[in-house]
Amino acid sequence: MYVRGNLPVDVTTFxxxxxxxxxVRRLMRQxxxxxxxxVGGVGKSxxxxxxxxxxRRAFDAGVWLVDLSPLxxxxxxxxxxxxxxxxxxxxxxxxxxxxxxxxxxxxxxxDHLAHAVGPMITELLLRCPGLRALIxxxxxxxxxxxxxxxxxxxxxxxxxSSLSEAATLFRDRVRSLDSNTSIDFTAPEVVELCRRxxxxxxxxxxxxxxxxxLSITEIVSGLxxxxxxxxxxxxxxxxxHQSLRALLKWSWDQCSSExxxxxxxxxxxxxxxxxxxxLAVADLGRQKxxxxxxxxxxxxxxxxxxxxxxxxxxxxxxxxxxxALMLQDSATDPATVENxxxxxxxxxxxxxxxxxxxxxxxxxHSISTHLKAEIANIRTALExxxxxxxxxxxxxxxxxxxxxYWVGCGHIDEGRLWCDKAVVALGRFSLPFPSQFxxxxxxxxxxxxxxxxxxRSLAASLETAxxxxxxxxxxxxxxxxxxxxxxxxxxxxxxxxxxxxxxxxRASGDSLAAAMFLVHxxxxxxxxxxxxxxxxxxxxxxxLCQAHGDRWCLCYTLWVRALCHYVTGQTKTARELALDxxxxxxxxxxxxxxxxxxxxxxxxxxxxDPTRAAMLLAATELYWRLSGKVLLGFDRxxxxxxxxxxxxxxxxxxxxxxxxxxxGQRLGDAGVREIxxxxxxxxGPSSPQPVATSDEPETHKPDKGVLDILSARELExxxxxxxxxxxxxxxxxxxxxxxxxxxxxxxxxAKCGLRRRTEIxxxxxxxxxxxxVS
Numbered sequence: 001m002y003v004r005g006n007l008p009v010d011v012t013t014f015x016x017x018x019x020x021x022x023x024v025r026r027l028m029r030q031x032x033x034x035x036x037x038x039v040g041g042v043g044k045s046x047x048x049x050x051x052x053x054x055x056r057r058a059f060d061a062g063v064w065l066v067d068l069s070p071l072x073x074x075x076x077x078x079x080x081x082x083x084x085x086x087x088x089x090x091x092x093x094x095x096x097x098x099x100x101x102x103x104x105x106x107x108x109x110x111d112h113l114a115h116a117v118g119p120m121i122t123e124l125l126l127r128c129p130g131l132r133a134l135i136x137x138x139x140x141x142x143x144x145x146x147x148x149x150x151x152x153x154x155x156x157x158x159x160x161s162s163l164s165e166a167a168t169l170f171r172d173r174v175r176s177l178d179s180n181t182s183i184d185f186t187a188p189e190v191v192e193l194c195r196r197x198x199x200x201x202x203x204x205x206x207x208x209x210x211x212x213x214l215s216i217t218e219i220v221s222g223l224x225x226x227x228x229x230x231x232x233x234x235x236x237x238x239x240x241h242q243s244l245r246a247l248l249k250w251s252w253d254q255c256s257s258e259x260x261x262x263x264x265x266x267x268x269x270x271x272x273x274x275x276x277x278x279l280a281v282a283d284l285g286r287q288k289x290x291x292x293x294x295x296x297x298x299x300x301x302x303x304x305x306x307x308x309x310x311x312x313x314x315x316x317x318x319x320x321x322x323x324a325l326m327l328q329d330s331a332t333d334p335a336t337v338e339n340x341x342x343x344x345x346x347x348x349x350x351x352x353x354x355x356x357x358x359x360x361x362x363x364x365h366s367i368s369t370h371l372k373a374e375i376a377n378i379r380t381a382l383e384x385x386x387x388x389x390x391x392x393x394x395x396x397x398x399x400x401x402x403x404x405y406w407v408g409c410g411h412i413d414e415g416r417l418w419c420d421k422a423v424v425a426l427g428r429f430s431l432p433f434p435s436q437f438x439x440x441x442x443x444x445x446x447x448x449x450x451x452x453x454x455x456r457s458l459a460a461s462l463e464t465a466x467x468x469x470x471x472x473x474x475x476x477x478x479x480x481x482x483x484x485x486x487x488x489x490x491x492x493x494x495x496x497x498x499x500x501x502x503x504x505x506r507a508s509g510d511s512l513a514a515a516m517f518l519v520h521x522x523x524x525x526x527x528x529x530x531x532x533x534x535x536x537x538x539x540x541x542x543x544l545c546q547a548h549g550d551r552w553c554l555c556y557t558l559w560v561r562a563l564c565h566y567v568t569g570q571t572k573t574a575r576e577l578a579l580d581x582x583x584x585x586x587x588x589x590x591x592x593x594x595x596x597x598x599x600x601x602x603x604x605x606x607x608x609d610p611t612r613a614a615m616l617l618a619a620t621e622l623y624w625r626l627s628g629k630v631l632l633g634f635d636r637x638x639x640x641x642x643x644x645x646x647x648x649x650x651x652x653x654x655x656x657x658x659x660x661x662x663x664g665q666r667l668g669d670a671g672v673r674e675i676x677x678x679x680x681x682x683x684g685p686s687s688p689q690p691v692a693t694s695d696e697p698e699t700h701k702p703d704k705g706v707l708d709i710l711s712a713r714e715l716e717x718x719x720x721x722x723x724x725x726x727x728x729x730x731x732x733x734x735x736x737x738x739x740x741x742x743x744x745x746x747x748x749x750a751k752c753g754l755r756r757r758t759e760i761x762x763x764x765x766x767x768x769x770x771x772x773v774s
Contacts, residue, residue, distance in 0.1 A: 004062030016165030041202030057737030061101035070376035074116030092626030153199030173208035264327035271376035348381035356401030360512035362549030555584035618664020722764035
């Protein structure tokens, strides 16, 4: 069965935890929000993933894992969740994105943001009836409706001839390193090792790595000494946390001073990092730096992340936290820590600026992909710089450089958030607002429908640019102010404004600006009936795009050309051009362009394929509803959409319209790639085919005594059937998939020789005493 979600597949064995999994499942039947708490390293995340994998069939919209550990501000929680969840994340609210779907949200590592996560999840649960939340944190969130489960360490007691859970984990991890190991895992030394490690999974796994060089006795002896070193640690920390710190301190002591410096320096990163970034922030030469990185990877302090591109490296959160503690303890000069943070911030702000500078060229796909991988570190860099008077302007310029990521790649909300945070920071330090930052902010406000604020931002940008004789940024401000005139229907002011902007862009040698402004002007010309002028403007823009290897702006020229041909009745050509634009939109991951292309495709097929057209318009409507402005507020574009909807209403029956609307809603939830795949057969199927239900099995003569042969789950389902619950109700109560319950009921009928559900109730009732059913 196809299950949606992003739950990772475990690559190592999941040991024990049967009792814990059953208990967490029981709590999830009682509450829609369950929080797993416990000391770091106890295995909260792994247990949560195991439970989520066990119950994921109950959620038609999938299980979605969101790791909050890279976030440094509660303002970014919503963006981080929306980046992961299906649907259009561009604008609107998070609860609108989730809607009515049956979805499990697993929020991992909420410790540092617990005060903000609790209220947010509570509101989501109130607004989204199909949502459930499974959360890991070191402390409870402290909100109404929360069920809290304190995750215990692995069991230390052996049962019969079986190893304890802790010893079993140790055995599995050692054998993964050396399948021919001669260690006796039933030996008292192993039992003692697991006991000294308090049954903490992370501590056990780190100890297993030491068996490559040390005997069990030597490991136990070493741990004893290290635990003693921390006897005088902070008394408010739980004992298990002190033990884990002792183990990490022992690992720290095995490193050279250079390895320790790199370990602690890596604590300033968020998420994973590229080799080049590690070397730059740690201030290491390449040859020496590579040697140290390889050494930390071999010591399992640092993990090598396999990617299609350059190598990336990531630390376990607990290891990173320990590095941060050691950085603070070992830094005799506070400037040492500050310098690390500044180098990290500078590295990633420069990356953002370079990405903006290189965007108009052949590497747009790799740039957008790289930014997605680095966004956690970019967020941390922005937070660091915005808090520093000396780097605040640099942060604002980096935010502006990422305009293509905010506007084109589906992150408009986050872009506006960073703009607002920069405004506050610049105001706090009484710093000037860069002209580029102001027009980018104005553009985002324009797209999201806040035209009054956009006008103020763009006017301020133009004033600043003129005062500083900055002709390049003045052209952008002039162009988007002209766009405001186009939105308002003042086409004369629109035309003159864009003409001045294009002349200025060409004079300053800014080909990107010229290409953008030409296609913007072409769009309006096409809408007011000047199709030949629009096509010539598109040709001029396309020449610039092709000369620089650009695909992003070229996509918009194809869209405008498709629009011109649609308006003049050449629907076949319009669809062909729209298909070419769709391919480019997918290549550069531009959500706005994708939806605009889907609109033209739907209009073009309204008469020939009305059902598909209706479905597409329902899907794009969801995007526009979230963005705040249908078709960016252009009345003439909206008029074409309304005309197509009127045609469809006349062509399709009410039932067909409702069915298409429902399909479009599902398509919109799936995302822009699926919308385009549904619009164009050449792009492939948009969704998997539904799985057919099985026929009812052949039944036999009832036998009152056969309940004994039912599995525990089948018996549980049978009891709920006897209580008059429907299959969907049983699925919700047991947190199972509807098809899973259907299968269980079919199996019960077959095994018990029954034909109808009512016979299950009679059979359970007749044996209620032996089953313990009241």
